[in-house]
Amino acid sequence: MTDGTPNLERGAVLTPDVLVVGAGPAGLTAAARLAGRTGADVLVLDRADTPGGVPVHTAHTGFGLRDLHRVLSGPAYAARLAGAARAAGADLRGRAMVTGWSGPRQVEATTPDGLLRVRARAVLLATGARERPRPARLVPGDRPQGVLTTGQLQQLVHGSGRHVGERAVVVGAEPVSWSAVLTLRAAGCRTVLMTSRYDRAESYAAFTVPGRTVLGVPVATGTRVVRIIGRGRVEGVEIEHAATGRRRTVACDTVVFTGDWVPEHELARAAGLAIDPGTLGPVVDTALHTSEPGVFAAGNLLHPVDTADGAALDGRHAADRIAAWLAAPGGEGPPLGPGVPVVAGEPFRWVAPQLLRPGGPAPPRGRLLLWSDALVRVPRVRVCQDGRVLARRRLPWPAAPGRVFRVPFALLSRLDPSGGPVRLALE
Amino acid sequence: MTDGAGCAPLPTGSEVEADTDTDVDVAVVGAGVVGAAIARELAGHGLSVAVLEARDDIGDGTSKANTGILHTGFDAKPGTLESRLVREGCRLLTAYAAATGIPVERTGAVMAAWTEEELAALPGLREKAERNGYRRCELVGAGEVYRQVPALGPGVLGGLTVPDESLTCTWTTTLALATDALRRGARFLLRRAVIGADPGAGVTRLRTAGGDPITARWVVNAAGLGADTVDRMFGHDRFTVTPRRGELLVFDKLARPLADRIVLPVPTARGKGVLISPTVYGNVMLGPTAEDLTDRTATGTSAEGYAFLRARGERLMPSLMREEVTAAYAGLRAAADRDDYLIEASPEQRYVVVGGIRSTGLSAAMGIAEYVRALLADAGLVLAARTDLPSPPRMPNLGEAFPRPYRDAERIAADPAYGHVVCYCERVTAGEIRDACTAPLPARTLDGLRRRTRATNGRCQGFSCAAAVTDLMDRHRSGGCDASTEPGGTTR
Ligand SMILES: Cc1cc2nc3c(=O)[nH]c(=O)nc-3n(C[C@H](O)[C@H](O)[C@H](O)COP(=O)(O)OP(=O)(O)OC[C@H]3O[C@@H](n4cnc5c(N)ncnc54)[C@H](O)[C@@H]3O)c2cc1C
Numbered sequence: 046m047t048d049g050t051p052n053l054e055r056g057a058v059l060t061p062d063v064l065v066v067g068a069g070p071a072g073l074t075a076a077a078r079l080a081g082r083t084g085a086d087v088l089v090l091d092r093a094d095t096p097g098g099v100p101v102h103t104a105h106t107g108f109g110l111r112d113l114h115r116v117l118s119g120p121a122y123a124a125r126l127a128g129a130a131r132a133a134g135a136d137l138r139g140r141a142m143v144t145g146w147s148g149p150r151q152v153e154a155t156t157p158d159g160l161l162r163v164r165a166r167a168v169l170l171a172t173g174a175r176e177r178p179r180p181a182r183l184v185p186g187d188r189p190q191g192v193l194t195t196g197q198l199q200q201l202v203h204g205s206g207r208h209v210g211e212r213a214v215v216v217g218a219e220p221v222s223w224s225a226v227l228t229l230r231a232a233g234c235r236t237v238l239m240t241s242r243y244d245r246a247e248s249y250a251a252f253t254v255p256g257r258t259v260l261g262v263p264v265a266t267g268t269r270v271v272r273i274i275g276r277g278r279v280e281g282v283e284i285e286h287a288a289t290g291r292r293r294t295v296a297c298d299t300v301v302f303t304g305d306w307v308p309e310h311e312l313a314r315a316a317g318l319a320i321d322p323g324t325l326g327p328v329v330d331t332a333l334h335t336s337e338p339g340v341f342a343a344g345n346l347l348h349p350v351d352t353a354d355g356a357a358l359d360g361r362h363a364a365d366r367i368a369a370w371l372a373a374p375g376g377e378g379p380p381l382g383p384g385v386p387v388v389a390g391e392p393f394r395w396v397a398p399q400l401l402r403p404g405g406p407a408p409p410r411g412r413l414l415l416w417s418d419a420l421v422r423v424p425r426v427r428v429c430q431d432g433r434v435l436a437r438r439r440l441p442w443p444a445a446p447g448r449v450f451r452v453p454f455a456l457l458s459r460l461d462p463s464g465g466p467v468r469l470a471l472e
Numbered sequence: 473m474t475d476g477a478g479c480a481p482l483p484t485g486s487e488v489e490a491d492t493d494t495d496v497d498v499a500v501v502g503a504g505v506v507g508a509a510i511a512r513e514l515a516g517h518g519l520s521v522a523v524l525e526a527r528d529d530i531g532d533g534t535s536k537a538n539t540g541i542l543h544t545g546f547d548a549k550p551g552t553l554e555s556r557l558v559r560e561g562c563r564l565l566t567a568y569a570a571a572t573g574i575p576v577e578r579t580g581a582v583m584a585a586w587t588e589e590e591l592a593a594l595p596g597l598r599e600k601a602e603r604n605g606y607r608r609c610e611l612v613g614a615g616e617v618y619r620q621v622p623a624l625g626p627g628v629l630g631g632l633t634v635p636d637e638s639l640t641c642t643w644t645t646t647l648a649l650a651t652d653a654l655r656r657g658a659r660f661l662l663r664r665a666v667i668g669a670d671p672g673a674g675v676t677r678l679r680t681a682g683g684d685p686i687t688a689r690w691v692v693n694a695a696g697l698g699a700d701t702v703d704r705m706f707g708h709d710r711f712t713v714t715p716r717r718g719e720l721l722v723f724d725k726l727a728r729p730l731a732d733r734i735v736l737p738v739p740t741a742r743g744k745g746v747l748i749s750p751t752v753y754g755n756v757m758l759g760p761t762a763e764d765l766t767d768r769t770a771t772g773t774s775a776e777g778y779a780f781l782r783a784r785g786e787r788l789m790p791s792l793m794r795e796e797v798t799a800a801y802a803g804l805r806a807a808a809d810r811d812d813y814l815i816e817a818s819p820e821q822r823y824v825v826v827g828g829i830r831s832t833g834l835s836a837a838m839g840i841a842e843y844v845r846a847l848l849a850d851a852g853l854v855l856a857a858r859t860d861l862p863s864p865p866r867m868p869n870l871g872e873a874f875p876r877p878y879r880d881a882e883r884i885a886a887d888p889a890y891g892h893v894v895c896y897c898e899r900v901t902a903g904e905i906r907d908a909c910t911a912p913l914p915a916r917t918l919d920g921l922r923r924r925t926r927a928t929n930g931r932c933q934g935f936s937c938a939a940a941v942t943d944l945m946d947r948h949r950s951g952g953c954d955a956s957t958e959p960g961g962t963t964r
């Protein structure tokens with residue numbers, strides 16, 4: 046970035062043991078664990094006013110099952126995680142936007158109290174993911190008001206208490222899309238149609254069936270939005286049924302683009318970290334260590350997008366690996382050696398983590414995460430290396446677009462640490 | 473939307489008769505970059521000026537949606553008015569930008585030839601540049617083109633460099649000129665579309681939608697896409713505007729290292745082609761398309777436009793296509809059925825038309841303004857350069873290459889609002905949003921705010937910040953009148 050950097054030298058310099066960028070479920074959980082268990086000096090910076098990440102604005106319930114073993118609303122969950130991090134002794138700062146790097150493990154930040162420079166022994170990037178907005182999806186047409194993403198919708202409704210519209214079309218039918226429907230309903234806006242480009246709605250059946258009946262929302266599958274109509278305010282969308290090419294116009298005053306996640310990878314890229322072409326997040330090993338020594342990553346930055354508890358458990362895992370790194374002789378772990386790459390085969394778009402370093406731990410929760418571009422109800426996973434089949438296993442959960450697919454790490458137990466890439470695919 | 477339209481911006485018709493013969497010396501129709509530049513120029517010469525604008529903000533027409541290049545005019549048609557005014561406008565705007573803080577980044581351009589035909593055209597283009605008074609173009613080989621822009625796709629045969637083509641911010645330029653005009657006493661009457669003209673003896677009455685008529689001694693028509701319509705209100709029939717749509721894709725800031733200068737296409741018989749350009753905001757842009765339409769409001773984007781741009785992009789710079797698209801938009805060039813600007817005075821009607829300002833109006837605006845002033849003087853309007861001019865406004869910097877508040881420790885120390893980043897992707901602070909909402913020509917809509925601060929223009933398009941930005945704007949936007957529509961700015 047070519048910004049002129051005036052008066053920079055006047056900023057304060059902080060030197061915590063660990064800097065966590067992002068106070069979402071991943072960052073907060075890591076901070077609580079590190080500060081609580083190791084007594085490390087942990088600083089958490091988040092650009093938002095309130096710590097907690099996305100759940101801060103997700104009013105409905107459904108958070109915390111796997112990490113806190115209870116189910117909470119988003120704001121309650123966020124508050125609990127932030128409270129735990131503070132109680133453990135972590136220093137949480139809001140309105141603190143990390144704007145770039147000025148050295149290895151050294152960042153620049155802007156806060157109302159002035160500019161900060163933070164030099165840490167280890168850095169955890171937990172910057173989350175965002176939904177692709179309409180322009181990134183290249184949806185043509187007019188450019189009226191009333192075109193949103195779920196993130197924006199949530200904040201407008203729950204943060205600012207705004208009225209959105211009367212009739213919405215929700216683009217996407219994955220879990221976050223139903224969250225959008227709930228938020229719309231809370232704001233008095235009826236969802237007249239959901240569209241999914243897949244032949245089957247990508248959400249859990251458990252969500253879709255009651256969703257359809259209770260919320261009364263029809264889902265147009267195999268369908269994409271081909272045009273936005275309306276000057277000033279949205280008046281409708283034109284949709285196309287992929288198989289038949291048939292088009293029709295649906296009247297609405299609000300369009301919510303949901304899902305289609307992309308990680309907030311700006312800092313990761315600015316640091317020159319190796320980036321995975323599938324996730325678009327940093328490449329990590331099973332310790333969640335990136336390609337840069339002492340820089341770790343966790344949460345949806347690595348796998349856009351998993352549930353919040355998944356991100357939190359990533360954070361817990363990263364905390365233990367960071368603790369180990371800090372405890373190594375010399376205060377820094379050994380140089381990062383090469384490893385065996387893990388790659389995604391059909392029908393997967395990506396896999397995370399992407400690197401198995403010798404002596405590395407199992408990944409968080411003992412699972413590799415993958416993203417499928419097709420619905421396979423009875424998936425049979427095949428793990429290959431150098432033309433050799435390492436494992437074949439039928440898994441009892443479907444592979445479906447719109448949510449991560451988990452593969453037990455044990456399937457890789459026979460891999461050759463000096464061999465070529467390990468490929469995971471469905472048969 | 474609350475607005476100033478109800479705030480009695482001008483005396484009513486009866487008051488006019490009772491009070492004076494006319495409301496203003498000059499009415500300028502259209503508050504695009506050209507109208508704003510003209511208003512500023514005339515208000516600097518002892519005239520009372522009112523700018524009538526159909527839309528609810530200044531710079532909300534073609535001037536908001538262009539490629540933001542400050543052209544040298546090297547490739548204009550030699551001998552035309554356009555050639556002359558782009559050259560002069562470029563010089564004037566460069567100096568004005570330095571005085572007001574409009575960001576200008578002199579990246580230079582390289583024109584890349586991909587076919588033998590294009591390669592063969594380059595020497596002629598250099599000659600043409602010289603006939604346009606621009607002598608710094610150089611012919612370079614393919615190796616040099618790739619050295620300058622390594623990310624270009626394979627197949628470049630050679631190039632022509634244009635070291636002075638620059639990036640600027642069209643929004644800040646229009647706002648600076650308009651704010652300056654306002655300081656000099658001009659009034660901006662928004663939501664006042666001119667729907668009819670009654671030229672009379674010594675005074676013209678302009679009928680407006682959304683308000684009372686305005687009477688003016690002189691009228692300057694700078695109505696962009698509507699200039700031919702307004703021209704017909706004066707009984708002329710000399711040109712027709714064809715809206716020529718240009719669609720553009722703006723790529724993520726992370727793509728900026730791919731293009732550190734403008735990559736121009738070689739114009740050929742088969743059209744002008746698309747360019748790749750860094751933007752002054754730190755992004756990379758691909759476009760524009762060129763498509764003649766009939767609908768003068770068709771600023772939507774099209775599937776065909778996207779497909780065309782993506783196909784061209786794949787050839788020009790494949791790595792750019794792997795980056796995220798941040799924004800897509802379309803602008804309408806006001807193409808006239810002639811090969812030059814149409815700027816003419818009708819002294820008997822005390823009327824000047826400024827038409828056909830198609831694809832160079834940002835660069836030429838200040839040159840056009842001087843030219844219009846000279847035409848008015850020739851036509852008999854008494855002009856005297858004021859000696860009591862207020863200083864030009866100092867504009868908030870939207871340019872990525874220049875200091876912005878979020879990195880300015882001193883500013884933050886003096887006012888913590890400049891350290892509170894609200895729009896993360898574009899790093900816009902609460903202080904800047906407040907300033908834009910309380911400026912002399914304030915932001916009244918989210919779109920207006922975008923153009924004044926960059927807020928919500930970034931890669932998330934409001935995923936993280938739109939609600940907070942809207943809340944802040946509402947807080948700062950007091951319901952009452954604002955300076956732009958307040959009476960009393962007239963100097964006579
Ligand atoms: C509408 C919606 C509904 C959802 N519903 C559920 C649900 O019911 N149950 C569930 O389990 N999950 C749900 N999720 C998913 C869940 O919210 C995410 O999985 C979780 O928030 C990911 O956590 P994270 O820590 O990786 O990232 P995030 O929560 O995205 O947090 C990232 C944080 O990093 C900060 N940040 C980023 N860049 C910077 C920077 N440069 N400087 C400073 N700070 C920075 C951000 O401000 C943010 O606070 C939902 C998501 C959405 C969008």
Ligand SMILES: Cc1cc2nc3c(=O)[nH]c(=O)nc-3n(C[C@H](O)[C@H](O)[C@H](O)COP(=O)(O)OP(=O)(O)OC[C@H]3O[C@@H](n4cnc5c(N)ncnc54)[C@H](O)[C@@H]3O)c2cc1C
Nearest residue numbers: 502504506526533534535538541666696698718803833835
């Ligand atoms: C895609 C594209 C790329 C371009 N790139 C460049 C570039 O890189 N560099 C460059 O120098 N130029 C460029 N241009 C050209 C430049 O944008 C225009 O020449 C310039 O903006 C014209 O300004 P204007 O004030 O004449 O018109 P406008 O900005 O359109 O202003 C005219 C105003 O008049 C108002 N109006 C119309 N009718 C009436 C009425 N009856 N009553 C009241 N108000 C009325 C309109 O609402 C409008 O606000 C580009 C144009 C396009 C479309």
